[in-house]
Amino acid sequence: MVYLILVIVVILLFLSCCRVVPQNNEGLIETLGKYSRTVKAGLVFVIPVIQRLRRVSLAMFPAEISKYSIITKDNAEITTSLTLNYLVTDSYKYFYNNTDSVKSMVELIRGHLRDIIGRMDLNDALGSTSKINSQLADAIGDLTDLYGIRVVRVNIDELLPSVEIQKAMDKQLTADREKIAAIEKAEGEAKNIELTTKAKNEALIATAKAKAEAVKTEADAEAYRINQLQASLDKASDGYFRNQSLDSFNKLASGPSNLIVVDKDDMTNLGAVPATAKIWQKSTDKKE
Structure with a gap:
């Protein structure tokens, strides 16, 4: 009976020393509350009570930064929202250097986005989403390393002006479209008049040419008749004229x-x- 109890105790102690770190994770081992070492995925042995294992996932995480307002260079208010993907590159920095590395990363991204858009006019900001994404990715690339995080992708989902600005832009857009339509209509009418006038002139010219050609043909025929008659008279004898x-x-x-x-x-x-x-x-x- 004593042996059985000892075997059970040994098994329980062995099991209490065993920890499993899942795939795509790292383990942080603390000894008496102090960081000791980092272990990879697999079976890990720790000293019960004295040591503790903390697991940190290395998988990619999606995150969404909800809508918030930004003021542009020309004092226009726009609302933006972002989505991003990030992963942990240094489990020690991620866990120990910041109480909430993800929140710190989000605030960092927000601050840089405010700085980028704050140096742009409203029209430039609304039409430069790709440029803003590129500048934002460059700005946060090195800084997030302080938190043991790397942002793989960041994307601005929307940049929307305030309701008042949107109404003003709609009115301006409508006015511009009406102006363009009026100009196109006037140009079309002018072109139509030009083509009509040109066609009439060409018709008049063609008619005049035809009349001139007809007169010339008639004159040529009359001249030919007179020449033929004159030639015949030149050949006629005196008797012909007496008879006439x-x-x-x-x-x-x-x-x-x-x-x-x-x-x-x-x-x-x-x-x-x-x-x-x-x-x-x-x-x-x-x-x-």
Whole structure:
């Protein structure tokens, strides 16, 4: 019975000396309340009552910094919120150098963000989220090492102006859009007038060119006719012109006029004119 009790006591003492540090954790062993050493994941032996094991997770943690107000360089109030991921890089600093390293890290990030945005105008801040993220990551990179923490990623989820500023910005945006729309409408109308005027001018020019071409064509045709006629007349004999003269005399004699003017060279041909013959006959009858 005594042996059994001793075996049980030894087993209990052994078990009380055994501690397990989980995967992706580190263990801080304290001896009589004072830091002794850091151990890795696995089975760890400690002295009961005298020593104590504290576990620190090395896994990545997400964190959210709730909305808070920041004043810009031009005294505009904006509200921002952030999300970040961090992990413990030095379990000793994380546990012993600060009573709440995570809270200290959050306050540090807030302070640097206020400083960055406080040096920017409202419009610059609202349009430079990526730039602010980069500057903030550079600013807090070395300082958080004091707490044994490394910020892996920090991101500004939103930057919102106050309600009054948002209303003013909406009004300004509406006015700008209306102005742009009015300018575009005026430019469109001016362009339409320009194109219409150009089309009318081109039509007038085309019509004038067509008329000029028609007149030129008609003149060319008339000139060709006259040239052809002149060429034919140049080739005609004297008999042709005499015949034309006699034919003209005949036509005049057949008309109502009693006066005919002829060339002296054609006096011998008067007998061929009917009107002359009649006048001659009447003169002869009176004499008789």
